[in-house]
Amino acid sequence: GDSVTQMEGPVTLSEEAFLTINCTYTATGYPSLFWYVQYPGEGLQLLLKATKADDKGSNKGFEATYRKETTSFHLEKGSVQVSDSAVYFCALSDRETGANNLFFGTGTRLTVIP
Amino acid sequence: NAGVTQTPKFQVLKTGQSMTLQCAQDMNHEYMSWYRQDPGMGLRLIHYSVGAGITDQGEVPNGYNVSRSTTEDFPLRLLSAAPSQTSVYFCASSPRAWNSDQPQHFGDGTRLSIL
Secondary structure, three states: OOEEEEOOOOEEEEOOOOEEEOEEEEOOOOEEEEEEEEOOOOOEEEEEEEOOOOOEEEEOOEEEEOEOOOOEOOEEEOOOOHHHOEEEEEEEEEOOOOOOOEEEOOOEEEEEEO | OOOEEEEOOEEEEOOOOOEEEEEEEOOOOOEEEEEEEEOOOEEEEEEEEEEOOEEEEOOOOOOEEEOOOOOOEOOEEEOOOOHHHOEEEEEEEEOOOOOOOOOOEEOOOEEEEEO
16 A cells, blocks of 8 residues: 655754755555644645655755655755744545545654744 | 645544544645554555546445545545544545556645544
8 A cells, every 4th residue: 555654853954054854655546745834833734745756846945856766755955944844744645546545754843942 | 836735734533523624725636635654653545536436345334334426525524433433533635536657646634533
């Protein structure tokens, strides 16, 4: 079945540090991959996505590359800010399993300190 | 732009009570879904709908019912609340049901506690 394995948190970084959150997946078919972000007290928002191998999704300084050979979609940012403090979820949607159902990782809580 | 609206935001129930969590979207989205979020487990799919009149089970459907009588509304019913259903519930939607490239739009969640 489909599943997502995500780096356990929490992660605490100083402002301007480099961020990597690891994500690997297992899928029956050929999935689309997403990173969602959840700020305190809010719902999830799409951060970035990639729909085919070697695609790079990017938004707000965050990047992730769809690596089919390693079944990975690691999230990176070169210089984090306090405002990036949130919970980050890696997710996939597999067109082989039908509809738009999302399979999520467990989430990684990021705290950025000044 | 309302997007996906969930009500209530908070609710406390006693074991055995029933209730309905409301979800409405004003974007004419075909696909709607319910997830529950539990610590250390991410979000898990409860039920989903690919259009009015069509619903199906997700990963954790036991103890929940849904219906989709209109495109806009997708209520989630707890038949007989149990403490294991204490969670944060999210409703989500996307424009087309069979296009996995599309991201989903999430509501702000309903925090439910069962005593």
